[in-house]
Amino acid sequence: MGDKCFEQSSTKYKVSYISLIMDDIPLCNIDTKGDGGKNQILSLFLCILATFQLSLAMGIATVFVPVTLLNNGCSNTEIGLIMSLETIASLLISLCFPFLLRFIGMRMGLILSTMLRIPALLLLGSTSNIYIWTLAIFINGVGCFAFLILLQTWIVGIKFKSNKGLMVALYGTSTSLGLAIGPALLNYGDKLLFLITPYLIKFINNYDLPVNVTAYQFRSQFFFILIALISLLALLPILAGLFLVPSFEFKGRADIWKSIMNAKGPMYAIAMAGVSFFGVCAFITLYGIKNHLPINEAALLLSLFMMGSLLLETPLTWVSDFIDRRYVIVIAAFLSMLCAVYLPIVIYVNYQAYILLFLWGGVIGTIYSTALTLIGDKYEGDALVAANAGYSIMEATGGTAGILLIGYTMDAFGSDGLPYVIMLSSIIYFSFALTRYKVV
Numbered sequence: 001m002g003d004k005c006f007e008q009s010s011t012k013y014k015v016s017y018i019s020l021i022m023d024d025i026p027l028c029n030i031d032t033k034g035d036g037g038k039n040q041i042l043s044l045f046l047c048i049l050a051t052f053q054l055s056l057a058m059g060i061a062t063v064f065v066p067v068t069l070l071n072n073g074c075s076n077t078e079i080g081l082i083m084s085l086e087t088i089a090s091l092l093i094s095l096c097f098p099f100l101l102r103f104i105g106m107r108m109g110l111i112l113s114t115m116l117r118i119p120a121l122l123l124l125g126s127t128s129n130i131y132i133w134t135l136a137i138f139i140n141g142v143g144c145f146a147f148l149i150l151l152q153t154w155i156v157g158i159k160f161k162s163n164k165g166l167m168v169a170l171y172g173t174s175t176s177l178g179l180a181i182g183p184a185l186l187n188y189g190d191k192l193l194f195l196i197t198p199y200l201i202k203f204i205n206n207y208d209l210p211v212n213v214t215a216y217q218f219r220s221q222f223f224f225i226l227i228a229l230i231s232l233l234a235l236l237p238i239l240a241g242l243f244l245v246p247s248f249e250f251k252g253r254a255d256i257w258k259s260i261m262n263a264k265g266p267m268y269a270i271a272m273a274g275v276s277f278f279g280v281c282a283f284i285t286l287y288g289i290k291n292h293l294p295i296n297e298a299a300l301l302l303s304l305f306m307m308g309s310l311l312l313e314t315p316l317t318w319v320s321d322f323i324d325r326r327y328v329i330v331i332a333a334f335l336s337m338l339c340a341v342y343l344p345i346v347i348y349v350n351y352q353a354y355i356l357l358f359l360w361g362g363v364i365g366t367i368y369s370t371a372l373t374l375i376g377d378k379y380e381g382d383a384l385v386a387a388n389a390g391y392s393i394m395e396a397t398g399g400t401a402g403i404l405l406i407g408y409t410m411d412a413f414g415s416d417g418l419p420y421v422i423m424l425s426s427i428i429y430f431s432f433a434l435t436r437y438k439v440v
Contacts, residue, residue, distance in 0.1 A: 039244055040158050043154065043241065044155065044167060046238065046244065047174075047237075048170060048171055050147075050236075050237040051175055051234075052174040052175070053233045053234035053236075053237075054148065055174065056179075056181055056185070056230050057182070057228075058178065059181060060182040060189070060226070061182075061227050062183070062302065063183045063302060064223055064227075065083070065124075066079050066083060066286060069082060070289075075411055076410040076411045077407045079407055080283075080403050081407065082130075083282045083407075084400050084407075086138075086140070086141030087396045087400040088396070089142040089144075090149075090396035093149060094390075094393040095256070095393060097149060097392070098256065098389055106154065106245050107242060109146060110147060110150050110235070111235065111238075113144075114143065114147065115143075116139055116140070118228050118232055120136040120140040121140055121224050121225075122224065124136045124137070124140070125220055125221040125222075125224025126221065145392070152372070152388060152392070153385060153388045154245065156168065156373075156384065168369050168373045170314060171369075172368055172369040172372070173313050175309075176307075176365055177306070177310045179281070179309075180305075180307045180309070183302050183303045184300075186223075187296065189222070255386060256386045256389050256390045259379065259387040260387075262378075263390075264432070265329070265433065266371035266375055267390060267394045268394070268429055268432055268433070270368065270371045270372075270391055271429075272333060273333075273395070274394065274397070274398025274399040275402030275425040276336055276364050276426075277364050277399065278398070278399030278400075279403060279418060280360070282407075283407070283410065284301045284302050284305065284357070284418070285298045285299050285301065285302055286298075286415075287410075287415050290410075290414075290415040291347045291348065291415060293347075293350075300354070304354045304361070305357040305360060307358060308358035308359055308360060308361030308362040309361035309364060309365030310365075311358075312361070312362025312363070312366070313361075313365030313368075313369055314369075316332070316362060316365075317369040317370050320373065325373065328370050329366075329370050329371060330433055332363040333367060333426060333429055333430070333433070334426075334430075336363045336426060337422075337423060337427075339357075340419040340426065341419065342356060344419055371391070375387050375391055405417075406418050406421045
């Protein structure tokens with residue numbers, strides 16, 4: 001028998017499960033201003049802009065944090081443990097999300113999550129103490145993922161009249177765009193730092209200010225201040241459209257675990273995608289360095305991965321508006337496994353590695369957006385809040401397991417521990433999907 005999550009999700013064959021788990025609950029208040037279509041487009045634009053700005057800050061941190069830890073003498077296992085705190089924070093936020101939404105609300109949640117991120121980022125730039133870093137990365141992770149899951153809930157709850165897969169993919173593309181541009185900004189950040197350093201030295205000398213930091217520490221402080229400023233900018237679109245932020249009235253009628261079990265297909269797919277996405281983001285730069293690439297070329301691997309998601313995610317996910325979304329997910333998952341298989345072969349030839357990472361980013365982004373669209377097709381109201389939390393839980397669970405296992409296997413078996421873990425997660429997913437999927 002096929003899994004319920006693999007029921008047809010196109011308009012012609014769509015089956016509603018809403019009556020099983022909820023009463024009639026208003027989804028959100030986006031259309032209460034009278035012109036629902038324009039408000040939907042404006043809401044989409046604000047979410048895309050805010051997500052892009054936060055992802056830009058995260059993209060810089062994704063390269064700068066593990067490289068800084070490596071320069072401070074941390075092993076791959078230690079880096080994996082520290083980087084996994086962000087996905088653990090995402091897991092905890094997802095578990096508590098429905099209850100936080102009930103007591104705090106979306107508007108206050110978006111503001112408070114920003115207030116968590118900024119001090120944590122500034123703290124990272126002010127010290128190299130590993131214990132303080134551990135705490136600050138966890139707090140920053142809580143702030144980042146709380147902000148993103150709130151925006152995700154807003155987007156997936158909008159009732160677009162057509163092409164919902166395309167609209168959700170545009171939102172997902174904004175994340176990829178920010179994460180792709182972020183690593184490239186490291187070079188421009190160094191050029192900016194080079195330009196302003198003489199003026200800072202002159203200012204310090206003129207006022208005889210006490211300065212007790214090395215050039216390396218000063219560079220670290222500069223980049224974390226830059227990351228904090230960009231992260232703060234993500235709040236501005238939300239404040240500009242605060243009246244559009246929906247009011248989800250979660251009453252506790254839907255269960256997160258039940259939402260996961262009733263949609264195993266997309267939920268398990270997103271866990272597998274989480275292993276690949278977070279694993280690549282955390283370790284692909286180090287993987288390139290360990291395979292003798294200079295740091296600028298190694299950082300470009302991540303940029304190409306995100307650029308693939310940026311350019312391929314939207315058209316590939318749009319295909320799911322016209323054919324069964326199940327096929328799109330399974331094919332994308334298979335292509336992701338092939339990319340992991342060929343990574344150790346192509347890493348020694350730059351242009352081949354860049355092409356592979358570009359394609360890999362595209363298929364992973366497609367899994368994210370298509371799975372999220374399936375969940376939006378299936379749930380509304382309380383059930384949507386619970387299902388969206390379940391989606392984030394599965395993503396965070398896969399990401400946490402992936403980062404920890406990749407860090408350990410790269411220490412134990414060499415740099416190819418990265419593709420080995422991703423191949424294993426793909427095999428586990430296919431052992432489920434290919435036995436539950438109804439071919440005819």
